Structures are given as C-alpha cells and as structure tokens.
Amino acid sequence: xxxxxxxxxxxxxxxxxxxxxxxxxxxxxxxxxxxxxxxxxxxxxxxxxxxxxxxxxxxxxxxxxxxxxxxxxxxxxxxxxxxxxxxxxxxxxxxxxxxxxxxxxxxxxxxxxxxxxxxxxxxxxxxxxxxxxxxxxxxxxxxxxxxxxxxxxxxxxxxxxxxxxxxxxxxxxxxxxxxxxxxxxxxxxxxxxxx
Amino acid sequence: xxxxxxxxxxxxxxxxxxxxxxxxxxxxxxxxxxxxxxxxxxxxxxxxxxxxxxxxxxxxxxxxxxxxxxxxxxxxxxxxxxxxxxxxxxxxxxxxxxxxxxxxxxxxxxxxxxxxxxxxxxxxxxxxxxxxxxxxxxxxxxxxxxxxxxxxxxxxxxxxxxxxxxxxxxxxxxxxxxxxxxxxxxxxxxxxxxxxxxxxxxxxxxxxxxxxxxxxxxxxxxxxxxxxxxxxxxxxxxxxxxxxxxxxxxxxxxxxxxxxxxxxxxxxxxxxxxxxxxxxxxxxxxxxxxxxxxxxxxxxxxxxxxxxxxxxxxxxxxxxxxxxxxxxxxxxxxxxxxxxxxxxxxxxxxxxxxxxxxxxxxxxxxxxxxxxxxxxxxxxxxxxxxxxxxxxxxxxxxxxxxxxxxxxxxxxxxxxxxxxxxxxxxxxxxxxxxxxxxxxxxxxxxxxxxxxxxxxxxxxxxxxxxxxxxxxxxxxxxxxxxxxxxxxxxxxxxxxxxxxxxxxxxxxxxxxxxxxxxxxxxxxxxxxxxxxxxxxxxxxxxxxxxxxxxxxxxxxxxxxxxxxxxxxxxxxxxxxxxxxxxxxxxxxxxxxxxxxxxxxxxxxxxxxxxxxxxxxx
Numbered sequence: 001x002x003x004x005x006x007x008x009x010x011x012x013x014x015x016x017x018x019x020x021x022x023x024x025x026x027x028x029x030x031x032x033x034x035x036x037x038x039x040x041x042x043x044x045x046x047x048x049x050x051x052x053x054x055x056x057x058x059x060x061x062x063x064x065x066x067x068x069x070x071x072x073x074x075x076x077x078x079x080x081x082x083x084x085x086x087x088x089x090x091x092x093x094x095x096x097x098x099x100x101x102x103x104x105x106x107x108x109x110x111x112x113x114x115x116x117x118x119x120x121x122x123x124x125x126x127x128x129x130x131x132x133x134x135x136x137x138x139x140x141x142x143x144x145x146x147x148x149x150x151x152x153x154x155x156x157x158x159x160x161x162x163x164x165x166x167x168x169x170x171x172x173x174x175x176x177x178x179x180x181x182x183x184x185x186x187x188x189x190x191x192x193x194x195x
Numbered sequence: 196x197x198x199x200x201x202x203x204x205x206x207x208x209x210x211x212x213x214x215x216x217x218x219x220x221x222x223x224x225x226x227x228x229x230x231x232x233x234x235x236x237x238x239x240x241x242x243x244x245x246x247x248x249x250x251x252x253x254x255x256x257x258x259x260x261x262x263x264x265x266x267x268x269x270x271x272x273x274x275x276x277x278x279x280x281x282x283x284x285x286x287x288x289x290x291x292x293x294x295x296x297x298x299x300x301x302x303x304x305x306x307x308x309x310x311x312x313x314x315x316x317x318x319x320x321x322x323x324x325x326x327x328x329x330x331x332x333x334x335x336x337x338x339x340x341x342x343x344x345x346x347x348x349x350x351x352x353x354x355x356x357x358x359x360x361x362x363x364x365x366x367x368x369x370x371x372x373x374x375x376x377x378x379x380x381x382x383x384x385x386x387x388x389x390x391x392x393x394x395x396x397x398x399x400x401x402x403x404x405x406x407x408x409x410x411x412x413x414x415x416x417x418x419x420x421x422x423x424x425x426x427x428x429x430x431x432x433x434x435x436x437x438x439x440x441x442x443x444x445x446x447x448x449x450x451x452x453x454x455x456x457x458x459x460x461x462x463x464x465x466x467x468x469x470x471x472x473x474x475x476x477x478x479x480x481x482x483x484x485x486x487x488x489x490x491x492x493x494x495x496x497x498x499x500x501x502x503x504x505x506x507x508x509x510x511x512x513x514x515x516x517x518x519x520x521x522x523x524x525x526x527x528x529x530x531x532x533x534x535x536x537x538x539x540x541x542x543x544x545x546x547x548x549x550x551x552x553x554x555x556x557x558x559x560x561x562x563x564x565x566x567x568x569x570x571x572x573x574x575x576x577x578x579x580x581x582x583x584x585x586x587x588x589x590x591x592x593x594x595x596x597x598x599x600x601x602x603x604x605x606x607x608x609x610x611x612x613x614x615x616x617x618x619x620x621x622x623x624x625x626x627x628x629x630x631x632x633x634x635x636x637x638x639x640x641x642x643x644x645x646x647x648x649x650x651x652x653x654x655x656x657x658x659x660x661x662x663x664x665x666x667x668x669x670x671x672x673x674x675x676x677x678x679x680x681x682x683x684x685x686x687x688x689x690x691x692x693x694x695x696x697x698x699x700x701x702x703x704x705x706x707x708x709x710x711x712x713x714x715x716x717x718x719x720x721x722x723x724x725x726x727x728x729x730x731x732x733x734x735x736x737x738x739x740x741x742x743x744x745x746x747x748x749x750x751x752x753x754x755x756x757x758x759x760x761x762x763x764x765x766x767x768x769x770x771x772x773x774x775x776x777x778x779x780x781x782x783x784x785x786x787x788x789x790x791x792x793x794x795x796x797x798x799x800x801x802x803x804x805x806x807x808x809x810x811x812x
Binding site for chain 1: 359360400401403405570571572573576579580581605606607608609610665667668
C-alpha cells in the first residue's frame with residue numbers, strides 16, 4: 001500500500017493540510033497500538049507495522065516537498081525507502097555559478113576566513129537560500145498544479161520538471177550546508193527537520 | 196482488561212495514581228499516613244530495605260548505604276557517569292553493560308534500586324484497592340534513550356509489574372491537562388525535574404495529543420542546582436571559618452555525612468528562596484556554627500548558567516516542530532524545579548508569554564500516567580497520544596559514519612527497512628551496529644547494540660537480508676531480519692551495549708522475592724529503629740557540643756533518656772522504641788533551644804555578621 005492509498009487519496013500533489021490531518025487522526029484512532037492492547041502477541045507485530053505505515057505516510061505527505069519527492073520515486077517505481085540519496089549533482093543551469101562558489105569554499109578551507117572572504121561567503125549563502133526558497137515555492141505551487149492537471153500524455157514532462165526542481169533544491173541545500181560549515185555556523189537554516 | 200496503575204518514577208520523588216471510575220478523574224494514591232510523594236530513596240540496612248521517607252531521614256547518617264537519585268544512573272555505563280561520582284556518597288563500580296552500587300554489603304544495579312521504589316508503590320496501590328495490582332504504565336523523561344527506557348522496563352519487571360507502556364513525562368503531563376480540558380492548541384511543556392530536563396511541543400486537537408518535537412537533557416535538574424549551591428556553600432564556609440576549620444583539622448569534603456547534611460541544607464535553602472526573597476542558613480558544624488543570610492538574587496547568580504542550559508533544547512524543539520516561539524499558545528510547567536522563580540522568568544522571556552502550572556507540578560506526570568493507563572485499559576476511548584522518538588536511530592556504515600534510518604521526532608511506532616548482503620563467499624554472519632544520537636560519527640553517538648545476523652553460506656552478494664527496525668510506542672527498538680531469497684527469518688543475536696541480560700533479570704526477579712521485606716509490621720519496626728538511631732546521633736552531638744550550656748541535672752536526665760533508648764532500640768517492641776525515642780526528644784528539647792540561642796548570639800555578636808549585613812545584594 002503506498003502512502004496516497006493509506007489516506008485514500010489520488011496521486012496528486014495539492015493536498016489540503018487540514019483535511020490530511022483530519023484523516024490522519026481518524027486513521028490513528030483505528031490503528032494505534034493503544035487501542036489494540038488485547039490483541040494476541042502474534043497480531044501485535046502487525047498492529048505496530050500498520051501504525052508505523054500510517055505515521056510514515058503522514059510524515060511524508062504533510063510536507064509538500066517530501067510529498068513531491070515521494071511521488072517522483074513512486075512514479076519511477078523506487079519508493080521503497082526514504083532518504084539516503086547519493087550526493088546530488090549540480091543542475092546544468094547552476095554550473096557556472098557553483099564553480100565560483102566551490103572555489104571560494106576551497107579557499108575558505110585552505111586558510112582562515114578574513115573579513116572580506118567571510119562577507120562573500122555570507123552573500124553567496126544568502127543568495128542560494130533565496131534560490132532554494134524559490135525552488136520550493138515552484139514545487140509547492142506551479143509544478144504541483146501542473147502535475148495534478150496533467151493528462152496521461154503530459155505526465156512524463158510534468159514529472160521531469162518536478163524531478164529537476166527537486167534535484168536543484170537538494171543540490172542547493174548541500175552547498176548551503178557546506179557554506180554554513182565554512183562559516184562556522186552550526187545550523188544552516190535549511191537543516192530544518194521538517195523541510 | 197484488568198486494572199493498570201500509572202507511576203511517575205522520579206529522580207527525587209515517585210508517585211502512583213489511577214483514574215477514579217466514578218468521577219473519571221485521575222487521583223494520586225497516598226500511603227497509610229496520607230503522604231502522596233514517595234521519596235525515591237532506598238536504604239540498605241542490616242535489618243533490610245527501607246524505601247521512601249524512612250530512608251530519607253537517614254540520608255545523612257547512613258550516607259554510604261542510602262541510595263538517592265538512582266534515575267541518573269539508569270541505562271548508563273561507568274564512563275557516562277564518572278564525573279558524577281565524587282558527589283555520590285555511595286560507591287559505584289563498573290560492571291558489564293551497566294554500573295553497580297556497593298551498598299549494604301552487596302552489589303546491586305540501578306534497575307534493582309528502582310524496583311524497590313516501584314514495589315513500594317505497587318504495595319501502596321494494592322493496599323488502596325485491597326487486591327493485587329500487576330500492570331503499570333511508567334513514565335520516563337522524553338529524552339531518555341533506548342537503554343534508559345529498557346532499564347526502566349527492567350526495573351518494573353523486577354518489581355513484579357508488567358510494564359504495559361513507557362510514557363514520556365511531558366506528554367503524560369499534557370494528558371492530565373487535556374483530560375480536564377485545560378489545554379488545546381499548540382502547547383509547550385517545560386519539564387524540569389530533580390535530575391532531568393525535557394521540553395515537548397504538542398498540538399492538542401479533537402482529543403489527539405500529537406507531539407511535534409521533543410528535546411532535552413537527561414542530566415540536568417534540581418540535583419544540579421543543589422550541587423552548585425553545595426559547592427558555593429563549601430567555599431563560603433571555608434573562607435569565613437578557615438581559622439576554626441584549621442584549628443579542628445576539619446576537612447569538610449572528606450566527611451560524607453557532613454557533605455550530605457550540607458547538601459540537604461543547600462536544597463532546603465533553595466526551596467525557601469523560591470517563596471521568600473531572603474533566608475538564613477544555620478549549620479551546626481564541628482566546633483562552630485555557620486550562619487549566613489542568603490538572598491534570592493545571590494542564588495540566582497549561581498543557578499543562571501544551569502537555567503540557561505534549558506533554553507537551547509527549547510529552541511531546537513521549536514525548530515524541529517517548524518514553529519517559532521510566537522506560535523506557542525500555552526506554556527505549561529512541570530516538575531518541582533519549575534518552582535524556582537528564575538526558571539519561570541527565563542521560560543516567559545523565551546516564549547513571550549507567562550507559563551502556568553494549574554495542576555500541581557509534582558503530581559501532574561503521575562496523573563497523566565494514570566490517564567494513559569486508563570486509555571490502555573479501554574476506559575478512555577476519546578483520547579489518543581501520538582508521541583515521537585527523541586533521538587535519531589542509525590546504523591554504522593563504512594568509516595564509522597552514521598547512516599540515519601529513523602530521524603528524531605518521528606511519530607512512533609515507526610519502522611525502517613534496510614537491505615544487507617555479504618561481501619565474502621560463504622559468509623554466514625552479518626554484523627550490524629545500531630546507534631542513537633544526532634552526531635555524524637558513530638563514536639559520538641550512543642551505541643545501542645550489535646545485531647549479528649546468521650545466514651546460510653552463499654556466494655558474496657547473493658543473500659538479500661531485509662532488516663526491519665521498529666521503534667514501538669514505548670520508544671524501544673525491535674529488530675527483525677529476513678533473508679529474501681529463502682524467506683527464512685534470519686537468526687538475530689543481540690548484544691546490547693548497555694543493560695541487563697535476560698538471565699540477569701530473571702535472577703533479579705527471583706532474588707527480589709527472597710529479599711521481599713517480610714511484612715508491614717517488620718518494616719515499621721525497622722523504621723522505628725532507624726528513627727531511634729537518628730535521634731541518638733543528634734542527642735550525642737548535642738551533648739558533646741552544648742554540655743556546658745545546661746545544668747548537670749538536665750545533662751543527667753538526657754543521659755538517662757539516651758541510655759533508655761539505647762536499651763529499647765534492639766528490642767522487637769515497636770511501641771517501646773517509639774516511647775523511648777519520644778523521651779529523648781523531650782529531654783533534649785531545652786538543650787536544642789539553648790544551643791540555637793547561643794548560635795544566634797554568637798553569630799550576631801561577631802564582626803563577621805556585621806559584614807554580612809552590610810554586604811550589597
């Protein structure tokens with residue numbers, strides 16, 4: 001059973017958060033182990049597994065970015081496990097700019113940061129944060145709507161647009177984390193747990 | 196479903212509660228004398244175990260054999276707690292997967308000590324209901340890791356309890372509030388107890404209590420407040436009285452009984468200063484009396500860094516919940532240490548709204564445990580608690596890096612699947628190292644255990660072993676493995692890094708029955724003897740220090756009473772011991788008054804006292 005099926009939802013990306021929460025609470029009331037205390041031991045494992053599936057489904061679908069990421073993997077038939085992706089590659093459109101940043105990063109690693117170098121890194125980081133937020137806005141808005149409205153024939157294109165935006169975002173996040181590390185910052189602002 | 200009780204197994208105090216069928220409200224079960232809190236203190240005396248108030252009274256006198264704050268040692272190994280040892284009057288030694296306490300001539304593990312406390316609560320409940328009770332919900336700090344939770348569950352088993360659920364303390368508190376419709380919306384529970392700190396952010400809606408994030412520090416609480424005050428007190432005594440100390444060759448820190456008395460005095464002063472702006476510390480010490488005024492401002496300066504340490508976890512919990520302080524609609528305070536005004540101020544500053552504690556912060560966790568117990572028993576059906584795992588769970592991968600399988604703050608139960616294979620032909624063993632923590636490197640995380648998967652020999656890369664890691668609703672890990680080609684469940688051998696083995700636990704359950712302190716009558720006799728010992732110690736000291744303050748006749752009457760109590764002490768007649776104890780108390784009453792007067796006069800007359808009064812606040 002995939003996560004959309006858990007909530008009896010179609011494979012669409014625009015989901016009403018309140019409605020999803022309502023369904024989650026209703027499902028949790030049915031599946032939570034608290035209400036199956038009298039089940040025989042053999043059934044207990046199945047009870048836990050079912051509750052775990054509902055929880056995982058909610059965790060993924062309530063977050064628009066994780067939801068898009070899950071949909072892409074589901075459509076491509078590799079939705080078995082969350083996360084653990086290899087280090088994302090730079091999207092072609094960002095290559096030139098990234099080259100510049102990588103250079104600055106290498107310099108930062110080689111020698112202690114002076115005031116000017118630090119200012120450059122901060123400025124680059126802030127620009128990437130903006131850009132990352134932009135990709136997220138696209139994923140939540142136009143790209144999600146495009147997928148939902150796509151006909152059978154339009155789907156592959158809509159899917160690869162999602163995929164590209166997700167890859168760009170993932171790449172931006174790793175570079176932002178690298179920049180934050182070089183700046184000696186503990187939390188990068190994107191290291192947000194819930195995306 | 197049979198009756199299930201709710202237990203708050205605290206660092207300082209423990210309680211047991213149940214939901215009253217008639218009113219539907221949770222209630223704390225008091226002991227026969229009407230006391231609601233059971234001090235989490237266990238004394239190992241030649242006559243047997245004493246738990247609670249009786250053990251607390253002899254903390255100073257039998258410090259090496261009286262165990263307190265054992266919760267801080269649960270699920271930990273020697274390395275974790277080494278730093279704490281200089282402050283503990285009882286002896287702690289390393290042991291495989293745990294530590295052992297050397298008390299009362301035997302070695303005992305922290306879960307066994309906790310089991311003694313649980314057993315006392317179990318008996319309390321059984322007396323209240325007039326029938327056996329064998330199922331319980333026990334609370335733990337939300338930030339407890341797997342080993343600490345397992346140790347708590349083990350303690351329950353040793354006490355003869357089926358622990359049907361381990362519940363997080365802040366979430367339990369929210370259930371107690373929620374049941375009484377006191378809270379809805381997004382709430383933060385700030386729980387600062389005797390030894391641990393938790394913060395949980397919850398959304399309460401339609402009877403569902405959904406924890407969004409939790410964070411904390413399992414080694415931060417009132418005990419640390421007391422310790423900071425104790426160190427300050429030692430220094431202050433030394434700087435004001437170095438002449439007397441040198442003359443009498445007293446080394447304060449070397450005397451465990453004295454240290455214990457200073458610790459208790461520091462704790463008492465802290466408690467008084469939560470209600471008052473200033474207090475006076477008066478301590479009779481060998482050869483002199485220490486007396487000093489202490490203001491709230493002064494102790495706040497000492498406590499500030501500790502209170503500050505709670506704010507980081509609050510911010511991290513907010514960030515993990517994806518919220519800012521302004522999104523929090525209510526802030527609830529739990530735990531005795533939240534009575535400290537400085538704590539309330541800092542919490543208010545952080546969240547930008549006054550926190551509240553309508554329900555008694557000492558009792559609310561036990562009440563919540565009772566609510567959860569009632570949910571599990573099927574007595575409450577409209578409430579549901581959805582809790583999270585506080586720490587990320589991962590496995591060791593190449594280069595000692597942690598590969599996170601279940602991130603922190605994931606709603607439990609939760610599971611993760613991972614495929615493993617072999618790297619050598621004919622390999623029959625695959626070794627998994629499971630860790631918990633937020634750091635990237637295995638060595639910086641908490642090792643939970645090694646799992647050895649045994650499979651049939653096959654060429655390298657051929658086996659496909661699917662391992663399922665499930666964190667159940669207790670926050671405790673279960674691991675299962677299956678070889679995909681054969682569909683056979685792979686045999687797993689678990690080598691927990693911490694904790695007790697199954698055989699250990701069975702032996703302890705066995706032993707705990709043989710140790711079972713006879714009957715109530717015997718225990719009361721032991722308590723009476725201990726009370727007698729305490730009174731004898733005090734009377735002896737008073738006679739030594741204040742003999743010249745009273746007439747020879749009075750001295751003689753005290754000595755007679757003391758001799759009477761000495762003779763009665765070892766008899767089996769509890770009433771006789773009580774009477775003799777009362778006689779000594781009466782005989783020394785006047786002497787105690789005179790000594791206190793003398794101490795006051797001496798202190799006020801001295802130059803030092805004048806300096807105290809002039810000291811700027």
